[in-house]
Amino acid sequence: MLLAVPAIAVLRAQSQSQLLVNGARLNTHLAELAQIGKTPDGGTHRVAYSDADLAARQYAMKLMRNAKLDVGIDAAGNIIGRRAGREPLLKPLMIGSHIDSVPEGGSYGGQVGSIGAIEVSQTLVENNVQLRHPLEVVVFQNEEGGTVGSAAIARGLTDEELNIVTNSKKTIREGIKFIGGNPERLASAVRKTGDLAAYLELHIEQGGILYSEKINIGVVEGIVGVYWWEVTVEGFANHAGTTPMNQRRDALLAAARYIDAVNRIVTSIPGRQVGTVGKIQAIPGAFNVVPGKVNTSLGLRDLDAAKVQMMFQRIQGEVREIEAKTGTKFTFKQVTSSEPALTEPGIRRAIEESARKLGLTTKQLPSGAGHDGQEVVRLGPIGMIFVPSRDGISHSPREFSKPEDITNGANVLLHALLRLDALN
Amino acid sequence: MLLAVPAIAVLRAQSQSQLLVNGARLNTHLAELAQIGKTPDGGTHRVAYSDADLAARQYAMKLMRNAKLDVGIDAAGNIIGRRAGREPLLKPLMIGSHIDSVPEGGSYGGQVGSIGAIEVSQTLVENNVQLRHPLEVVVFQNEEGGTVGSAAIARGLTDEELNIVTNSKKTIREGIKFIGGNPERLASAVRKTGDLAAYLELHIEQGGILYSEKINIGVVEGIVGVYWWEVTVEGFANHAGTTPMNQRRDALLAAARYIDAVNRIVTSIPGRQVGTVGKIQAIPGAFNVVPGKVNTSLGLRDLDAAKVQMMFQRIQGEVREIEAKTGTKFTFKQVTSSEPALTEPGIRRAIEESARKLGLTTKQLPSGAGHDGQEVVRLGPIGMIFVPSRDGISHSPREFSKPEDITNGANVLLHALLRLDALN
Numbered sequence: 068m069l070l071a072v073p074a075i076a077v078l079r080a081q082s083q084s085q086l087l088v089n090g091a092r093l094n095t096h097l098a099e100l101a102q103i104g105k106t107p108d109g110g111t112h113r114v115a116y117s118d119a120d121l122a123a124r125q126y127a128m129k130l131m132r133n134a135k136l137d138v139g140i141d142a143a144g145n146i147i148g149r150r151a152g153r154e155p156l157l158k159p160l161m162i163g164s165h166i167d168s169v170p171e172g173g174s175y176g177g178q179v180g181s182i183g184a185i186e187v188s189q190t191l192v193e194n195n196v197q198l199r200h201p202l203e204v205v206v207f208q209n210e211e212g213g214t215v216g217s218a219a220i221a222r223g224l225t226d227e228e229l230n231i232v233t234n235s236k237k238t239i240r241e242g243i244k245f246i247g248g249n250p251e252r253l254a255s256a257v258r259k260t261g262d263l264a265a266y267l268e269l270h271i272e273q274g275g276i277l278y279s280e281k282i283n284i285g286v287v288e289g290i291v292g293v294y295w296w297e298v299t300v301e302g303f304a305n306h307a308g309t310t311p312m313n314q315r316r317d318a319l320l321a322a323a324r325y326i327d328a329v330n331r332i333v334t335s336i337p338g339r340q341v342g343t344v345g346k347i348q349a350i351p352g353a354f355n356v357v358p359g360k361v362n363t364s365l366g367l368r369d370l371d372a373a374k375v376q377m378m379f380q381r382i383q384g385e386v387r388e389i390e391a392k393t394g395t396k397f398t399f400k401q402v403t404s405s406e407p408a409l410t411e412p413g414i415r416r417a418i419e420e421s422a423r424k425l426g427l428t429t430k431q432l433p434s435g436a437g438h439d440g441q442e443v444v445r446l447g448p449i450g451m452i453f454v455p456s457r458d459g460i461s462h463s464p465r466e467f468s469k470p471e472d473i474t475n476g477a478n479v480l481l482h483a484l485l486r487l488d489a490l491n
Numbered sequence: 492m493l494l495a496v497p498a499i500a501v502l503r504a505q506s507q508s509q510l511l512v513n514g515a516r517l518n519t520h521l522a523e524l525a526q527i528g529k530t531p532d533g534g535t536h537r538v539a540y541s542d543a544d545l546a547a548r549q550y551a552m553k554l555m556r557n558a559k560l561d562v563g564i565d566a567a568g569n570i571i572g573r574r575a576g577r578e579p580l581l582k583p584l585m586i587g588s589h590i591d592s593v594p595e596g597g598s599y600g601g602q603v604g605s606i607g608a609i610e611v612s613q614t615l616v617e618n619n620v621q622l623r624h625p626l627e628v629v630v631f632q633n634e635e636g637g638t639v640g641s642a643a644i645a646r647g648l649t650d651e652e653l654n655i656v657t658n659s660k661k662t663i664r665e666g667i668k669f670i671g672g673n674p675e676r677l678a679s680a681v682r683k684t685g686d687l688a689a690y691l692e693l694h695i696e697q698g699g700i701l702y703s704e705k706i707n708i709g710v711v712e713g714i715v716g717v718y719w720w721e722v723t724v725e726g727f728a729n730h731a732g733t734t735p736m737n738q739r740r741d742a743l744l745a746a747a748r749y750i751d752a753v754n755r756i757v758t759s760i761p762g763r764q765v766g767t768v769g770k771i772q773a774i775p776g777a778f779n780v781v782p783g784k785v786n787t788s789l790g791l792r793d794l795d796a797a798k799v800q801m802m803f804q805r806i807q808g809e810v811r812e813i814e815a816k817t818g819t820k821f822t823f824k825q826v827t828s829s830e831p832a833l834t835e836p837g838i839r840r841a842i843e844e845s846a847r848k849l850g851l852t853t854k855q856l857p858s859g860a861g862h863d864g865q866e867v868v869r870l871g872p873i874g875m876i877f878v879p880s881r882d883g884i885s886h887s888p889r890e891f892s893k894p895e896d897i898t899n900g901a902n903v904l905l906h907a908l909l910r911l912d913a914l915n
Contacts, residue, residue: 307769311700324747325747345779346777347773348776352770355790357767366779
């Protein structure tokens with residue numbers, strides 16, 4: 068184990084390569100955090116800007132101070148713990164996640180990455196490791212309501228966004244004030260393109276790939292683009308008893324064929340793109356009336372925006388045929404369009420190599436869910452580390468990741484951070 | 492025009508064969524009735540047991556008294572206008588319909604048959620024609636809420652039915668009291684099998700066959716059996732971004748394939764059966780969640796109960812395949828089952844011959860909608876006469892039948908009644 072070469076740099080590298088987070092402490096902190104906003108069924112209800120959110124943020128700031136971070140809240144309400152680097156002119160490395168939850172959600176979502184980042188920072192301090200780069204440990208506010216805190220530093224928030232009423236019943240503007248930000252000074256929180264050396268986030272997968280394939284660590288290729296449309300199908304409402312089958316313009320029959328077509332088209336192409344119809348309403352919606360109108364939806368996600376466009380065009384083509392055969396008319400209104408955010412290949416390699424050194428298996432995979440990284444990518448290169456979610460369940464009280472998987476993830480975060488610190 | 496044979500019977504037959512209703516008066520009465528519960532868009536909102544229903548019933552009773560009928564309200568709340576026959580021992584012939592409407596309905600539904608029957612009666616009186624059989628002109632109460640008044644005379648009402656809350660907010664029990672019936676004495680309204688010589692009803696088609704084929708008179712083959720099921724599809728709700736397509740158990744995709752299968756199966760068999768999926772709800776029903784559960788429906792109608800059973804079995808067969816391919820589970824819960832009610836061939840012939848003598852074209856067709864006849868068939872043979880509905884629209888303010896078509900229908904009702912009176 069002892070090296071013959073006494074150079075300080077080599078000694079530092081050697082000792083650093085053996086660093087491990089305190090897994091017991093990490094998982095204890097996660098369990099303590101899960102008490103704040105705990106629901107009777109063991110989940111977490113801690114929507115952004117709620118009292119529980121405020122209490123959880125205070126808990127996170129206490130842990131940050133214990134980890135000797137210089138803790139502050141930016142004008143947008145993000146919690147940022149700073150530690151100086153050995154080379155102050157380098158751009159900061161940022162690690163972190165979020166601690167707000169969806170309504171009736173789980174106890175792992177962004178919590179693992181937030182507490183994991185704090186644990187990494189504490190491990191560095193306890194082992195007297197100071198990075199070359201300044202370190203920022205971040206807890207972004209209101210990720211679940213639309214990556215609000217990270218958007219605030221990456222591009223700024225519009226007035227329209229600030230007026231959105233959130234699950235806490237507060238607007239985003241009111242919420243920012245509630246958690247200690249300053250909605251009048253939001254411009255001060257916005258950072259410039261290139262301001263970050265890198266952003267690294269640990270997160271639970273929220274899908275079932277790692278769990279079902281028994282892989283320790285997911286190396287995220289990117290955060291998929293998310294495209295949503297409201298879809299309206301207009302036919303003609305008629306008496307279900309007296310209208311012969313060949314005289315109907317049944318909007319629900321047309322919608323059914325559309326739903327099947329979406330699935331067929333999305334699954335007919337190689338790759339990991341997904342397509343979902345999640346909403347449907349038939350009007351009038353009665354046993355004895357042929358539906359005259361249907362409101363439904365379309366959601367497409369992929370790492371490649373061009374592939375999404377191609378799928379959408381194929382869906383449109385099938386819809387034209389369905390319209391002709393059923394005497395109906397479809398309308399698509401795009402309501403969400405977030406572009407794919409690719410992770411940086413060098414960061415992916417740092418994650419893979421860190422995992423390999425720790426004896427952990429890895430798999431490259433896309434993130435089907437949105438994350439703060441999709442905003443932060445405007446400021447610098449990003450990387451994401453996934454750990455397995457039991458049965459792929461997320462946003463639910465049944466969300467669960469094993470303590471050892473969480474510890475593995477934090478150790479990979481630690482070592483990938485050290486590698487990036489050495490590289491950049 | 493004058494006959495050489497002076498026998499009274501022949502003279503009566505000759506004069507009767509030239510009888511015609513007063514079409515202008517009939518359509519004026521219909522227009523007056525349409526003022527009661529009139530909606531801004533020209534439709535009728537006159538649900539059973541509402542103030543408008545009560546006012547319309549008073550109007551109908553006034554017309555009945557003008558037609559020299561002996562008017563009463565039975566314990567079930569049905570209006571019955573009686574006229575004695577020349578042969579008092581014969582069973583009565585019953586004609587009529589209903590005057591309640593669906594919410595935001597039209598002005599023709601049961602009104603044409605009710606006012607038409609009163610007009611027929613008035614025409615007989617004005618021409619000094621007394622039938623051999625006693626005549627009953629009936630306005631059944633609450634047809635739209637489930638043929639309540641006719642069920643009350645044909646089989647009696649259950650306590651469960653009496654407790655149903657109707658569109659008027661009153662229970663059926665309260666409604667019966669409100670319109671002058673006596674819910675404590677309902678047994679007195681129930682008639683016995685075989686009590687009626689025949690029941691004849693004039694009605695608008697409510698479908699588009701006569702209108703599109705330019706036929707004057709529909710000779711109803713029977714009232715189709717109506718079978719409704721509540722259908723539940725259980726899959727598994729999952730994140731629409733993170734769940735790969737091949738790991739989904741998408742209840743809405745399964746429901747879509749089911750809806751298409753229902754249409755395919757129903758239209759693949761020769762005949763005039765119909766099958767409809769009118770209701771659908773996806774749970775949770777969000778852009779970003781693969782639906783875990785869907786509540787939907789199935790409605791099948793045909794004159795032949797065995798054909799309905801066969802279609803249901805084929806649908807079940809396809810559903811088993813859909814379940815296997817989508818990892819979902821379907822449950823069918825039957826909530827309505829009304830057996831087909833066939834009209835009597837002799838009555839159909841009387842209608843056809845009456846129409847032919849009047850120079851009107853006819854077509855045999857099923858009634859896809861429910862009618863009081865489906866209850867009354869327990870008491871004696873039934874027949875129904877349809878007149879065209881513009882564009883087949885019904886249960887809507889846009890419901891319309893031409894005055895001349897309505898007059899034609901009333902004349903066919905008159906002459907079919909005279910034929911049945913001579914036959915039985």
